[in-house]
Amino acid sequence: MNNNRIISLNLNIRGIGKSPTLAINELSKQIENEGKTIYRLGLGQSPFPVPARVVETLKNNAHQKDYLNVNGLEELRKAVAKFHREKDHVNIKPENVLIGPGSKELMFLLQLVYYGDIILPTPCWVSYAPQARIIGRNIKLINTTYNNRWKITAAQLEEFLLRENDKHKPRLLILNYPANPDGCTFNSTELEAIAGVAKKFGVIVLSDEIYGQLHYKGKHISIARFYPEGTIISSGLSKWCGAGGWRLGTFAFPAQFKWLLDPMAAVASETYTSVSAPIQYAAVSAFTGGISIERYLWQTRRILAFLAKESTKILSDAGINVYEPDGAFYLFADFSPFTDKLKSRGIENSKKLCEKLLEETGVAILPGEAFLRQANELTARLAFVNFNGADALAASETVPIDQPVDKSLLLPIVEPVLKAMKKIADWVS
Amino acid sequence: MNNNRIISLNLNIRGIGKSPTLAINELSKQIENEGKTIYRLGLGQSPFPVPARVVETLKNNAHQKDYLNVNGLEELRKAVAKFHREKDHVNIKPENVLIGPGSKELMFLLQLVYYGDIILPTPCWVSYAPQARIIGRNIKLINTTYNNRWKITAAQLEEFLLRENDKHKPRLLILNYPANPDGCTFNSTELEAIAGVAKKFGVIVLSDEIYGQLHYKGKHISIARFYPEGTIISSGLSKWCGAGGWRLGTFAFPAQFKWLLDPMAAVASETYTSVSAPIQYAAVSAFTGGISIERYLWQTRRILAFLAKESTKILSDAGINVYEPDGAFYLFADFSPFTDKLKSRGIENSKKLCEKLLEETGVAILPGEAFLRQANELTARLAFVNFNGADALAASETVPIDQPVDKSLLLPIVEPVLKAMKKIADWVS
Numbered sequence: 001m002n003n004n005r006i007i008s009l010n011l012n013i014r015g016i017g018k019s020p021t022l023a024i025n026e027l028s029k030q031i032e033n034e035g036k037t038i039y040r041l042g043l044g045q046s047p048f049p050v051p052a053r054v055v056e057t058l059k060n061n062a063h064q065k066d067y068l069n070v071n072g073l074e075e076l077r078k079a080v081a082k083f084h085r086e087k088d089h090v091n092i093k094p095e096n097v098l099i100g101p102g103s104k105e106l107m108f109l110l111q112l113v114y115y116g117d118i119i120l121p122t123p124c125w126v127s128y129a130p131q132a133r134i135i136g137r138n139i140k141l142i143n144t145t146y147n148n149r150w151k152i153t154a155a156q157l158e159e160f161l162l163r164e165n166d167k168h169k170p171r172l173l174i175l176n177y178p179a180n181p182d183g184c185t186f187n188s189t190e191l192e193a194i195a196g197v198a199k200k201f202g203v204i205v206l207s208d209e210i211y212g213q214l215h216y217k218g219k220h221i222s223i224a225r226f227y228p229e230g231t232i233i234s235s236g237l238s239k240w241c242g243a244g245g246w247r248l249g250t251f252a253f254p255a256q257f258k259w260l261l262d263p264m265a266a267v268a269s270e271t272y273t274s275v276s277a278p279i280q281y282a283a284v285s286a287f288t289g290g291i292s293i294e295r296y297l298w299q300t301r302r303i304l305a306f307l308a309k310e311s312t313k314i315l316s317d318a319g320i321n322v323y324e325p326d327g328a329f330y331l332f333a334d335f336s337p338f339t340d341k342l343k344s345r346g347i348e349n350s351k352k353l354c355e356k357l358l359e360e361t362g363v364a365i366l367p368g369e370a371f372l373r374q375a376n377e378l379t380a381r382l383a384f385v386n387f388n389g390a391d392a393l394a395a396s397e398t399v400p401i402d403q404p405v406d407k408s409l410l411l412p413i414v415e416p417v418l419k420a421m422k423k424i425a426d427w428v429s
Numbered sequence: 430m431n432n433n434r435i436i437s438l439n440l441n442i443r444g445i446g447k448s449p450t451l452a453i454n455e456l457s458k459q460i461e462n463e464g465k466t467i468y469r470l471g472l473g474q475s476p477f478p479v480p481a482r483v484v485e486t487l488k489n490n491a492h493q494k495d496y497l498n499v500n501g502l503e504e505l506r507k508a509v510a511k512f513h514r515e516k517d518h519v520n521i522k523p524e525n526v527l528i529g530p531g532s533k534e535l536m537f538l539l540q541l542v543y544y545g546d547i548i549l550p551t552p553c554w555v556s557y558a559p560q561a562r563i564i565g566r567n568i569k570l571i572n573t574t575y576n577n578r579w580k581i582t583a584a585q586l587e588e589f590l591l592r593e594n595d596k597h598k599p600r601l602l603i604l605n606y607p608a609n610p611d612g613c614t615f616n617s618t619e620l621e622a623i624a625g626v627a628k629k630f631g632v633i634v635l636s637d638e639i640y641g642q643l644h645y646k647g648k649h650i651s652i653a654r655f656y657p658e659g660t661i662i663s664s665g666l667s668k669w670c671g672a673g674g675w676r677l678g679t680f681a682f683p684a685q686f687k688w689l690l691d692p693m694a695a696v697a698s699e700t701y702t703s704v705s706a707p708i709q710y711a712a713v714s715a716f717t718g719g720i721s722i723e724r725y726l727w728q729t730r731r732i733l734a735f736l737a738k739e740s741t742k743i744l745s746d747a748g749i750n751v752y753e754p755d756g757a758f759y760l761f762a763d764f765s766p767f768t769d770k771l772k773s774r775g776i777e778n779s780k781k782l783c784e785k786l787l788e789e790t791g792v793a794i795l796p797g798e799a800f801l802r803q804a805n806e807l808t809a810r811l812a813f814v815n816f817n818g819a820d821a822l823a824a825s826e827t828v829p830i831d832q833p834v835d836k837s838l839l840l841p842i843v844e845p846v847l848k849a850m851k852k853i854a855d856w857v858s
Contacts, residue, residue, distance in 0.1 A: 009692060010544045011544070059488045065478065113438060115439045134541070273533055276705045277674035
C-alpha cells in the first residue's frame with residue numbers, strides 16, 4: 001500500500017475534524033486525566049437520567065432482534081404523531097413520521113436528498129454547516145444580533161430572499177428554538193411572521209424543536225402551526241428525555257412531503273437500515289407520555305430554569321452581555337464589553353477566549369466561531385449541565401411542582417455550575 | 430408550497446427504491462395479510478435469538494445514556510480487536526476499530542470518504558452499488574460464473590486491472606465471504622492469490638466478513654491474513670449474533686489507515702454521532718465471547734449446515750444448478766437448465782421468475798438482478814431462514830456437539846424451509 005493512496009479522499013471531507021462539541025469533551029477528559037479539575041460547560045448533554053419507566057421498557061424489550069420497518073416501528077410512529085398533534089396542535093399522521101438514529105442523521109439525509117440551498121441564521125448549532133459541506137450544498141448565513149436576542153426576524157429573512165432575486169430557487173431554512181446555543185425562543189407573533197415570508201417564497205422550513213419540551217414554562221410553540229404545509233418538525237429523545245446516547249431522532253413531515261420522505265427512507269434503507277429495535281420499543285413509552293413523563297419534564301424544567309436565572313445573574317452582574325434563556329440548557333455570552341481588556345491579554349477571537357479560559361480556570365466552553373459567528377467576535381456558548389441530574393431530580397421531587405424549588409436544597413447539587421459561572425465572571429473582570 | 434419543489438431532489442437519488450431485500454419483506458407481509466401462506470426466503474435475517482448472555486447484558490445497561498466516543502466505546506473496541514486477533518490472526522488494535530450503526534452504514538461512510546472506484550464481483554450483496562450511486566462513485570463489475578462457484582479469481586482481477594491501464598487509480602475491491610447471495614467462500618490459496626494482485630496494484634480491499642463466524646466448519650479465513658496492510662475487515666452483530674435489528678457493525682482497519690479512519694470518524698460525528706450506548710455495552714459481551722457464545726455458534730452452524738445440505742439436495746435433484754454453501758444461510762440457484770421451459774411460460778428474466786414463483790407458490794425469493802447479475806439471467810437467492818430458530822437451537826442442544834444432529838428432531842422445526850424448497854423444485858420441473 002503506497003502513500004499516494006492518502007490523497008484519495010473526498011475533497012468535501014478533507015480537513016473536517018470531529019464536531020467541536022465532541023472535540024471539547026474529549027480534550028476536557030484529557031486535561032482531567034492530568035489531574036486538573038474541569039468545569040465541563042462544553043458538551044450539550046442532558047444531565048438527567050432517562051425516566052425510569054422508559055428504562056424499564058428498554059429492559060423489557062432487550063430481546064427484540066428483528067430489522068424494523070425503515071420508516072420506524074409503526075407503534076412508535078403513531079406515538080410520535082400523537083405527541084405532535086397534542087403538544088404542537090399540528091395534524092401529523094403516523095405515515096408522515098420518519099425515525100432515525102438521532103435527528104442529526106435525519107438532517108444529513110434531508111440535506112443529501114433535497115437539492116437546494118441551506119439558509120442558516122447564526123449563531124446556530126454546530127453540525128448543520130459541516131453536513132452541508134460534506135454533501136456539497138451551498139450555505140447562506142443570516143447573522144442575527146445580540147440586540148434581537150440572537151433571533152432572525154421576518155424582515156431579515158424577506159430582505160435576504162428578495163436580494164437573492166430568484167423566486168424558484170429551492171431553499172431550506174433551518175430554525176432551532178429554544179435555541180442551541182442561546183436558549184432563546186420565538187413568540188407566536190414572530191413565528192407567524194417568519195412563516196408568512198417562508199410561505200410567500202416557497203422556502204421549506206426545517207424546524208429543529210429538539211429542545212421544545214425543555215421550554216421552562218412548557219409553552220413551546222411550533223412554527224408548523226402557522227406553516228403546516230411547508231414545515232418539517234425535528235425532535236427526538238436526546239434532550240427532553242435525557243437519552244442522547246440512545247440515538248433516536250424523529251422527523252414529522254407535512255402530508256404533502258411524500259416526495260421528500262420516500263427518497264429519504266430509500267437512502268435510510270441503504271445506510272442505517274432502521275433504528276435499533278430495543279431502543280424504538282423503549283421510545284414508544286417516552287413519546288406516549290403520561291403522568292410520570294410529565295412530572296419528569298416539569299421537574300427538569302424547574303431545575304433548568306433556576307440554573308438559567310442564577311447563571312445569567314452572575315454573568316450579567318459581571319458586565320457580560322447575556323440573556324436569560326427561555327428553555328434548553330445553554331447561555332450564549334457576548335464578552336464584547338471587555339474587548340479592550342481581553343485584547344490587552346492577547347485575546348482577539350472566540351477560539352482564543354475559550355482556550356485561555358480553559359487553561360487559566362479549567363472552565364470548558366465553546367467558541368462562538370463554532371456556531372458560525374465571525375471568528376473575531378468575542379462570544380461563547382455555556383452549557384449549564386455539569387451537575388448530578390439524578391440528585392437534582394430527587395431534591396426537586398420533594399417540593400410540590402406549583403411552588404418555587406427550595407434553593408437550599410438545589411444549591412449544594414448545582415454548585416459546580418454556579419462555581420464555573422463565577423470563575424468566568426472573575427476571570428473576565 | 431408549490432409543486433415545483435418536487436423537482437428539487439438530488440439526481441443521484443431519484444428513482445432509488447427501498448433496498449430489494451427490505452422491499453420483498455414488506456411485499457410478503459402484504460400478501461400474508463391477505464390470508465395467503467408465504468414462504469419467506471427473501472430477507473436475510475438470522476432466525477436465531479440473540480444469545481441469552483448478550484440480552485442480559487443489554488438489560489443491565491439499559492440506563493446507559495451518555496453519548497459515547499465517536500469511534501466506539503473503548504471496551505468494545507478492545508473486545509473487537511481481540512476477536513479479530515484470535516479468530517482471524519490479524520494484529521488489530523483497539524485504535525484501528527470503528528463502531529457504526531450497522532456495517533452497512535460504515536460502508537456508506539467509507540464510500541463517501543474514499544475517493545475512488547468501487548470494484549464489485551457479482552453476484553454481490555444488494556446495497557454496495559446503490560451506495561456508490563447515491564454518492565456518485567463509479568462502479569466496475571466483474572462477473573463471476575457458476576462454474577467457478579460464483580467466486581472471483583486472482584486472474585480475473587488482474588486481467589481487469591491491467592485492462593484499466595492506470596496504475597495510480599484509487600480503487601476499492603469489495604469481497605464478501607462466506608458470500609451473500611451464494612454461501613460460498615474462498616480457500617486460503619485463492620485468498621492469497623487475490624491478495625497478491627490487490628497488493629501489486631495498490632487496491633484497497635473491503636473484506637465483508639459479516640458471515641465469517643457462520644462458516645459451518647468454523648474455519649473462516651480472512652484475506653487480511655495475506656494482505657494486512659491493505660484490508661479493512663467488516664463485521665458486526667447482525668448475522669452470527671442474531672441481532673440484525675440492533676444495528677451494530679464494526680470495521681477493523683490496518684494500522685496504516687489512520688488517514689481513512691479519522692475522516693470517517695469525523696463524518697460519523699456529523700451524522701450518527703455514535704452507536705446507541707446500551708447496544709454497545711451489550712456488544713462487549715458478544716465480542717468477548719466465551720463458552721456460551723461458542724456453543725451458540727456451533728449449534729447454529731450445525732443447524733444451518735443441515736439445512737444447506739438438505740435444501741441443495743432438493744434443488745439439485747430437480748435439475749437446478751446450485752452449490753452446497755460453505756457458510757451463511759443462502760443458496761444462489763441458477764435455473765438456466767430450464768430456460769426453454771420457463772420461456773414458454775413467459776419467464777425470461779430473474780424478476781419475472783421471482784414474481785411468478787411468489788404468485789403461484791407463495792415462495793418469496795430474490796431475483797439475481799438484485800445482486801447485479803444480468804437481468805435476463807435466470808438466477809435467484811434463497812435464504813433458508815423461515816423457521817423458528819429458538820426451537821431449532823433448543824432441539825440441537827440436546828445432541829452432543831461432536832455428533833451429527835438428529836434429523837427427526839430438526840425436521841418438524843425446519844419443515845417450512847424444506848417445504849418451500851420442494852415447492853420451487855416442483856414448480857420448475
